[in-house]
Amino acid sequence: MDEDTFRENFSQELKPHKTYLCYEVELQEDDAWIPVDEFKGFLRNQGADTLEPRCHAELCLLELIPSWELDKERHYRVTCFISWSPCPDCASQLAAFLGKNSHLSLRVFASRIYTKFAGYETGLRQLQAAGAQITIMTSEEFEYCWKTFVDHQGTPFLPWDDLDKYSKMLSKDLKGILQQNITLSSKMQTGHLQPLQIDQQKSSKSNELGAGPVAQAVRAPCS
Ligand SMILES: [Zn+2]
Numbered sequence: 718m719d720e721d722t723f724r725e726n727f728s729q730e731l732k733p734h735k736t737y738l739c740y741e742v743e744l745q746e747d748d749a750w751i752p753v754d755e756f757k758g759f760l761r762n763q764g765a766d767t768l769e770p771r772c773h774a775e776l777c778l779l780e781l782i783p784s785w786e787l788d789k790e791r792h793y794r795v796t797c798f799i800s801w802s803p804c805p806d807c808a809s810q811l812a813a814f815l816g817k818n819s820h821l822s823l824r825v826f827a828s829r830i831y832t833k834f835a836g837y838e839t840g841l842r843q844l845q846a847a848g849a850q851i852t853i854m855t856s857e858e859f860e861y862c863w864k865t866f867v868d869h870q871g872t873p874f875l876p877w878d879d880l881d882k883y884s885k886m887l888s889k890d891l892k893g894i895l896q897q898n899i900t901l902s903s904k905m906q907t908g909h910l911q912p913l914q915i916d917q918q919k920s921s922k923s924n925e926l927g928a929g930p931v932a933q934a935v936r937a938p939c940s
Pocket residue numbers: 773774775803804805806807808
């Protein structure tokens with residue numbers, strides 16, 4: 718990936734209408750994770766501004782993984798660094814994929830939270846419930862991606878303005894989204910809430926999370 722593409726797509730203050738996804742695979746050996754470098758790369762969503770049939774980046778990855786022919790008797794970890802977090806449909810399909818492929822674990826590091834489609838919070842919780850780890854990218858991950866996936870010509874990663882501020886804010890947002898699952902399910906077990914009330918709580922909570930000019934700028938939707 719060239720430097721401009723990386724910065725234009727992963728900088729949290731921009732909101733391009735496309736999604737880039739960098740991926741890598743590791744094989745579990747006892748307590749260690751051994752990189753499988755032949756399955757490392759990046760891709761972007763198809764359609765919209767390209768000539769291919771429409772396909773979100775995560776689903777492009779799901780189409781790619783079977784071609785790797787990973788040994789189902791062993792355990793692998795797939796790590797994605799993605800410029801927008803998965804939409805509800807992709808989250809659901811990733812969750813289903815994990816359910817059918819117990820030899821794979823998934824970690825998702827997202828630059829921004831994709832809020833275009835209703836139910837995005839439920840999608841992220843569903844993905845987490847399927848065993849995926851979902852985290853917001855910090856300077857550490859941005860720098861790692863720069864070194865690993867960008868044709869940087871030897872230049873060091875230069876953080877953009879307010880990188881840490883955005884990461885902290887989005888991490889707080891994501892934590893709030895993912896924790897609702899735990900909070901609400903425990904309340905349901907004690908009978909304090911009925912499903913309808915939960916939905917109302919979710920929407921009021923998500924409005925709170927979206928408040929503030931910075932939050933709106935970062936979390937605005939794209940296609
Ligand atoms: Zn999607």
